[in-house]
Amino acid sequence: AAPLVGRLAIVGIGLIGSSIIHACKARGIAGTIVAIDRDPAVLERCAALGLGDERTGDLAGVAGADLVVLCIPVGAFAAVAEAMGPHLKPGAIVSDVGSVKGSIIAQTRPHLPAGTHLVPAHPVAGTEYSGPDAGFATLFQRRWCILTPPEGTEPAATALVEGFWQAMGANVEIMSAEHHDRVLAITSHVPHLIAYNIVGTAADLETVTESEVIKFSAGGFRDFTRIAASDPTMWRDIFLHNKEAVLEMLGRLNEDVAILSRAIRWGDGDTLFDLFTRTRAIRRGIISQGQDAAEADFGRRHAE
């Protein structure tokens, strides 16, 4: 059978871009894969890793591609779309993997020639590592990928991108960009902000040394540090481009922290106990839906 995509161009060969190339190669999803990255050193690593049938630093490399997937930070879309737009062939589908969707549509759409299609996507899967060496073929397996085609998008274009992600093992869900940005604000963006914040605060305390924080991190803090080790550029861009939803969710969180603080101050154990009991149910939902493993401490005990 012919591959799902004849000519596939991946722009930005980092964690996500390289994982897509691995997955497409492993499963024969694309006829020819063009790896595009502005950094010659990254292209060299790609050659060493066997990533891409063709490699170039020039965005003109999207010429002739049936599907182009932009795997770059959320803040880079306008410039890349502008440079790439004139080279797109008629009927080309442009997709991406950006963690924010509203802003990406706003940045990209003005630069796409008539007759091309925009089907934004966001695979909800990742690690705290970056670059072409970090990718692996199974990253998207049994993870969700959210598509946010703007109103009026050609259904066939959406269907192609849906099939593309399913072929890599992902489950696909379709929703509006606005809704996506709120859902991700609470499930990803605000947790990252809070993790960065608490790790930053800990480093600044006068009464507790940084070495103590590191030594005694096993009590919960170390999970925050893992999250707070994620790529600074990627996350700066996410917060700047999902401003409204992030600030809205932070506001809600602050109200709830105020309630908890008051409960602690006044010794209201029931309020604390009730919340702590409710949150367990959500954890059970995540385990039963296969979004995480139930093993204690993620198998750290076995790693010792």
Next chain:
Amino acid sequence: AAPLVGRLAIVGIGLIGSSIIHACKARGIAGTIVAIDRDPAVLERCAALGLGDERTGDLAGVAGADLVVLCIPVGAFAAVAEAMGPHLKPGAIVSDVGSVKGSIIAQTRPHLPAGTHLVPAHPVAGTEYSGPDAGFATLFQRRWCILTPPEGTEPAATALVEGFWQAMGANVEIMSAEHHDRVLAITSHVPHLIAYNIVGTAADLETVTESEVIKFSAGGFRDFTRIAASDPTMWRDIFLHNKEAVLEMLGRLNEDVAILSRAIRWGDGDTLFDLFTRTRAIRRGIISQGQDAAEADFGRRHAE
């Protein structure tokens, strides 16, 4: 050689109590182990699991013990110490594993007869599971255990408890109870409170459904849900008994969140980028000191 402890009594056979029994048995640390729990069903599980050479529901079971370790929630110490005190033999050492130290000393000391010794301890190691089935012998291996002997404590008593934890594979550090409570507020208590809080807030949103939160949790949220699945009684007690330090650290956190919110609102990417870069260094410290594994995503990718 004679075992380090002749007669050892463990009060409260939950995650930590049962882990101590497993570790002591595996390494021959105690001559006789008495397992004490108020719940007959727990004692039955202990019998089935082979936990304890003797088992009783009566605190009088501490009689004759050289070392008694209280493995009960932080809120239960006053009552248990009062009931147990009269049965302690002269020279007995009383220790514990509670996550807060100042309050435990205040609750326990008044009930200990003259000629006995109090050497509070806190192993900084755990999982989100509870009960006698959750324990395992290696829980404390290469983890820190903090001792907070009050001023004037007999050095020989402190040395015995230090040797006890080292024999189970832990590294021991000694500090004041007050300092312990601040250090743990930032490395453990506040992270747990924030995790509980964010999971609770997510469940209460009108614009995002709980099923969406569960589905798309892989973006960071699921790590918070694991922490927020910890035992409600244990954590209620921790917050009520480490009130000052927790509220102090929460106050600091709030100030820092306000700064981040402002940076997001005004599009100040440099402030965000600088913080996100600084926090990576702390993560590196934790990995290089063996407090966590460097593998991406804790091997979740391999579990698929």
